[in-house]
Amino acid sequence: MIVYPVSKISFPSPKLLFLRRMSQKKVRVRFAxxxxxxxxxxxxxxxxxxxxxxxxxxxxxxxRIEDTDxxxxxxxxxxxxxxxxxxxxxxxxxxxxxxGPYAPYRQSERKELYRRYAEQLVEAxxxxxxxxxxxxxxxxxxxxxxxGNYAPQYNQAVRGIMRNSLSLGAAEVKDxxxxxxxxxxxxxxxxxxxxxxxDMIRGEVSFQANTVDDKVLLKADGMPTYHLAVVVDDYLxxxxxxxxxxxxxxxxxxxxxxxxxxGWEADMPQWAHLPLILKPDGNGKLSKRDGxxxxxxxxxxxxxxxxTGELTKGFRENGFLPEAFVNMLAMLxxxxxxxxxxxxxxxxxxxxxxxxxxxxxxxxDYEKAKWFNHxxxxxxxxxxxxxxxxxxxxxxxxxxxxxxVARIAGLVKERCHFVNEIWDHGFFFFAKPEKYDVDAVKxxxxxxxxxxxxxxxxxxxxxxxxxxxxxxxxxxxxxxAKGIKPGELQLPFRIMLCGGKFGPPVFAIAETLGKxxxxxxxxxxxxxxxx
RNA sequence: GCCGCGUUGGUCAAUCGGCUAAGACGCCUCCCUUUCACGGAGGAAUGACGGGUUCGACUCCCGUACGCGGUACCA
Numbered sequence: 001m002i003v004y005p006v007s008k009i010s011f012p013s014p015k016l017l018f019l020r021r022m023s024q025k026k027v028r029v030r031f032a033x034x035x036x037x038x039x040x041x042x043x044x045x046x047x048x049x050x051x052x053x054x055x056x057x058x059x060x061x062x063x064r065i066e067d068t069d070x071x072x073x074x075x076x077x078x079x080x081x082x083x084x085x086x087x088x089x090x091x092x093x094x095x096x097x098x099x100g101p102y103a104p105y106r107q108s109e110r111k112e113l114y115r116r117y118a119e120q121l122v123e124a125x126x127x128x129x130x131x132x133x134x135x136x137x138x139x140x141x142x143x144x145x146x147x148g149n150y151a152p153q154y155n156q157a158v159r160g161i162m163r164n165s166l167s168l169g170a171a172e173v174k175d176x177x178x179x180x181x182x183x184x185x186x187x188x189x190x191x192x193x194x195x196x197x198x199d200m201i202r203g204e205v206s207f208q209a210n211t212v213d214d215k216v217l218l219k220a221d222g223m224p225t226y227h228l229a230v231v232v233d234d235y236l237x238x239x240x241x242x243x244x245x246x247x248x249x250x251x252x253x254x255x256x257x258x259x260x261x262x263g264w265e266a267d268m269p270q271w272a273h274l275p276l277i278l279k280p281d282g283n284g285k286l287s288k289r290d291g292x293x294x295x296x297x298x299x300x301x302x303x304x305x306x307x308t309g310e311l312t313k314g315f316r317e318n319g320f321l322p323e324a325f326v327n328m329l330a331m332l333x334x335x336x337x338x339x340x341x342x343x344x345x346x347x348x349x350x351x352x353x354x355x356x357x358x359x360x361x362x363x364x365d366y367e368k369a370k371w372f373n374h375x376x377x378x379x380x381x382x383x384x385x386x387x388x389x390x391x392x393x394x395x396x397x398x399x400x401x402x403x404x405v406a407r408i409a410g411l412v413k414e415r416c417h418f419v420n421e422i423w424d425h426g427f428f429f430f431a432k433p434e435k436y437d438v439d440a441v442k443x444x445x446x447x448x449x450x451x452x453x454x455x456x457x458x459x460x461x462x463x464x465x466x467x468x469x470x471x472x473x474x475x476x477x478x479x480x481a482k483g484i485k486p487g488e489l490q491l492p493f494r495i496m497l498c499g500g501k502f503g504p505p506v507f508a509i510a511e512t513l514g515k516x517x518x519x520x521x522x523x524x525x526x527x528x529x530x531x
Numbered sequence: 532g533c534c535g536c537g538u539u540g541g542u543c544a545a546u547c548g549g550c551u552a553a554g555a556c557g558c559c560u561c562c563c564u565u566u567c568a569c570g571g572a573g574g575a576a577u578g579a580c581g582g583g584u585u586c587g588a589c590u591c592c593c594g595u596a597c598g599c600g601g602u603a604c605c606a
Contacts, residue, residue, distance in 0.1 A: 034606050069605055134604080150532040151602045184604050202536070211534050212602085219604040226606050250535055250601040273536085276599070280542075283598055331555090337545065339554045358544085361599070365542045368556045378569085415568040425567080440566090487565045494566065501566035 027059025029241050031092065032230065034066045035077035038288065038303030038312050039084045041364070042245065042277040045329040049274065050243050051090045052330070052352035062237060063095030065106040066230075068223045075306055078106075084300040088322050089345060102237040107229050114224035117232050117262060118185040118217050122165070126261040127217055130154075130164040131176055131183045153213035156191050185218040187227070187254060187261075195253035200241070200272040200354045207253040215254050227251065231258040234269055241354075242269040246361070247285075249273045272354055275333050276361040286364050288312050296366040300325070319418030320369075324376035328369050333358045342375055370417045377419065382410035388419045396423075398430050407512055411504040425503065429512065432521055433499025436528050440501055441492050445529055452482050452489060453496075453526055457519055466515040472507045496525035 029050040033043060054061040063085070065078055078096070085091050094100025104110055121127035132140075137154070140162065144152030152158075159166055165173045166188070176183070189209050196206035217228040224232070234242060252271065259268040279290040291298035291313065301314035315325050327343055335341075336351045343351070377385065386405035393400055412425040459474050460466075475493075479486040494506045497518065503509055510518045 032606095036606075066606065072605065130604090132604095137604085148532085153533095153602070182604095186604095205535080207535070216604045221604080223604090225604070245600090246536070247600055248606090252535095275537080278599080285599080331543070333543090335544065339545070341543090341555060360537050362544090363542060365556070368543065371556055412568090414570095437566095485565090491565060498566085502568095503566070504568085505564085506566090 025238075025240050027054055027057040027241060028062065028237065028239050029054045029059065029243060030062040030064050030234070030237065030239050032064040032066045032233075033081055034069065034072065035081065036069075036072045036074050037077055037305065038299035038314070039081050039301070040288070041286065041298055041300065041315075041329065044084065044088060044090075044300050044325075045277065045332060046243055046245065046274060047085060047088070047090050048326060048329055049272075049334070049352075049354070049357070052348050053241060053243070053354060054093075055349040056352050059240070060093045062100070062102070062239070063092035063097070063105060064233060064237070065096055065108075066226065067106055067108045068219075068225065068229055070108070070221065070223065080301070080303060087301060087316055088326050090326070107224070107233065110233070111223060113236075114228055114232055115218060115222065118224070118228060121187070121217070121258075121261055122185060124261060125188070126257075127185050127187050128159075128165040128214075129173060129177065129183045130162065130186050130214075130216075131168075131181055132163050133182075136163065154186065155189065155213045156210060159188075159214060182220045184216045184220050186214040186216050187258065189214055189254075189257070195256050197252065197256055197271060199249075200270055201275075201357050202273060202359055205249070205252070207250075209253055209257065212251065212253050215251070217258075227254050227258065231255050231262065231264075235259070235262070235264050235267060238267075239269045241272065243272045243274060246273045246276050272357070275358055277332060278361045278363045280363050280365060294366070296369075319420050320373050321376045321380065321419075324373040325369075327376070328372040331372075332362050332364070342372075374417045377413050377416055380413075382406040382413070385409040385413060385419065385422070389422045392420050392423055393430070400430060404429075404512075411508055411512065428498040428503065429509075432524065433495075433497075435499060436495050436525060437500040438529065441495055441529055444488065445492070448482065448484060449489065449492065450526065450530065452478065452484055453492070453522060455482075457522055460515060460519055463515065466511060466518075468505075468507045468511045471510050475507070492529070493522075496522050 031047045031050050033039070051061050053059070063082070067073055067078075082095075082097050092098075094102065094105065096105045099105075118127060122129065140154075140158060141152040144158070154162065161167065164186070168176075189212055191210055193209040194206055195209050196204060199205050215227050216225050218224055230242075233239075252273070256268070259265055277286045278284060279286045280294065286298060288298045297313040297315045297318045297320075299312050299314045301316040303312045303314065304310070305312075316322070323345070326345065327341075327348075330343065330348055330352075331341055334352070334357050336343075337356065380388075383402070383406045386402055386409045389405060389409060390402075393405070408426045408429045409422055412422055415425050416422055456475065456478050459478060460471070463470055463474065475489070476486050479489055490506055491501070494501065494503065494509070497503075497506065497509050497513065513521070
């Protein structure tokens with residue numbers, strides 16, 4: 001225990017408390033998804049912040065699968081989540097995939113563990129058995145609603161009239177338990193108590209405990225609910241900092257009380273409730289529906305629902321580089337204050353601080369996401385880009401030399417937002433044009449121009465060095481000799497090689513195509529232009 | 532309804548009481564380039580509202596409005 005001079009610091013700042021804690025314990029964080037479907041962009045960001053925080057502090061990052069709801073279990077979802085983390089380069093140090101000192105990491109495999117803590121709470125008077133059937137619960141809600149109660153809760157107002165170990169006699173409870181009557185265990189929220197805590201992002205947050213209902217802790221099937229499971233597992237797994245979405249803020253008092261009632265208050269993690277990622281138009285949480293509607297991915301990778309077969313698009317399959325995806329997510333709610341936007345993973349780890357995370361939600365901007373990807377395409381070496389592009393070529397039945405593809409990638413990458421767009425800006429490197437944009441040539445075409453190209457072909461035939469500069473030089477010289485402005489000839493030349501008004505600088509195209517191919521294309525085009 | 536959390540340009544956002552309010556995306560104009568981009572130079576565009584506190588408020592406090600989240604034997 002560190003003692004601070006009270007005269008100096010009467011009110012230890014959250015930052016100070018934080019630093020104090022920091023020096024005491026090894027940082028351990030966790031990402032705890034439930035395997036119910038595709039991994040949302042917001043989920044990946046939560047992983048990222050966990051990961052960055054852990055690495056920044058030399059701590060550990062745990063993956064825990066929260067599969068306590070058997071009815072919502074979706075086969076394949078867990079493997080999918082792990083593949084997402086692998087793709088993003090955000091793999092956990094411990095988890096179901098590689099074990100660890102606190103295994104098992106799937107809550108369904110830890111089922112037996114939770115009951116004793118729930119029972120402990122009952123014994124201490126902080127929780128109670130409830131025997132109400134779903135029908136009885138429903139009836140209570142109907143009655144309450146009829147009284148004008150908008151959203152009826154199982155709380156101090158009604159727990160006295162429901163069937164539970166608070167309202168029933170001890171003998172009856174014992175009897176029910178012995179007969180194996182189905183029951184749940186609920187927390188008994190205090191009548192008069194303010195629960196307050198310091199959120200690492202929001203600062204001081206407080207709630208009146210009686211505004212939260214008596215949450216179920218242990219379900220009738222013996223599984224814990226999220227509320228019990230997070231607390232027990234965070235404790236058992238020695239989690240020091242807990243990051244989660246803002247949607248958890250309202251139930252935070254339940255968790256804090258649980259830490260207290262279980263006698264673990266001193267070990268409670270520091271909480272950080274992350275802001276939400278909002279839809280670009282209007283307001284509200286970004287959902288996969290918005291992606292479908294607006295035409296961009298929301299999940300990290302393609303996800304196919306095993307039940308319906310419905311496919312939801314992912315960033316990976318849409319051509320995003322993982323580094324770009326991660327960088328973009330990091331900037332959604334965090335920045336280092338310098339204005340820098342492009343960060344390598346190493347820089348993110350070095351500079352990340354939870355204190356600089358925004359409080360408010362951020363609308364997702366797909367245009368900005370594309371810009372990030374473009375930046376990373378620019379940074380990616382040509383040979384690597386070519387390797388990423390090969391599958392696209394294969395799909396089209398084209399085989400091409402790796403070095404040739406790399407050269408093309410280098411030539412066109414500055415106009416690509418995605419790897420597959422190398423095709424859109426460089427397809428003509430792989431086949432002669434099938435048709436020409438004659439409308440762009442014909443109106444200004446002339447016998448003089450025709451003569452120029454015929455003469456130039458002969459010059460080109462004789463060139464030993466067919467690279468950019470000599471080709472351009474011979475072009476300019478001949479144009480000058482013929483008294484034609486080079487600019488008027490460049491566009492026709494481009495169309496001869498590419499078929500249209502696109503592509504990188506013309507002489508670079510000629511150089512890449514090579515002498516033989518360039519002249520062949522010129523001949524073909526000249527024939528087409530004069531027809 | 533109740534509880535909680537938010538609110539700086541169209542979007543992401545800096546600012547931790549001194550602001551003539553950065554920067555980026557997008558948009559517009561120009562230059563470069565007789566394709567498109569990249570690059571360069573400019574431009575339009577912002578503190579929800581009302582009260583305090585203060586020499587001074589985008590920054591602190593209180594209201595209001597608006598938005599979002601929660602209000603399950605889901606997470």
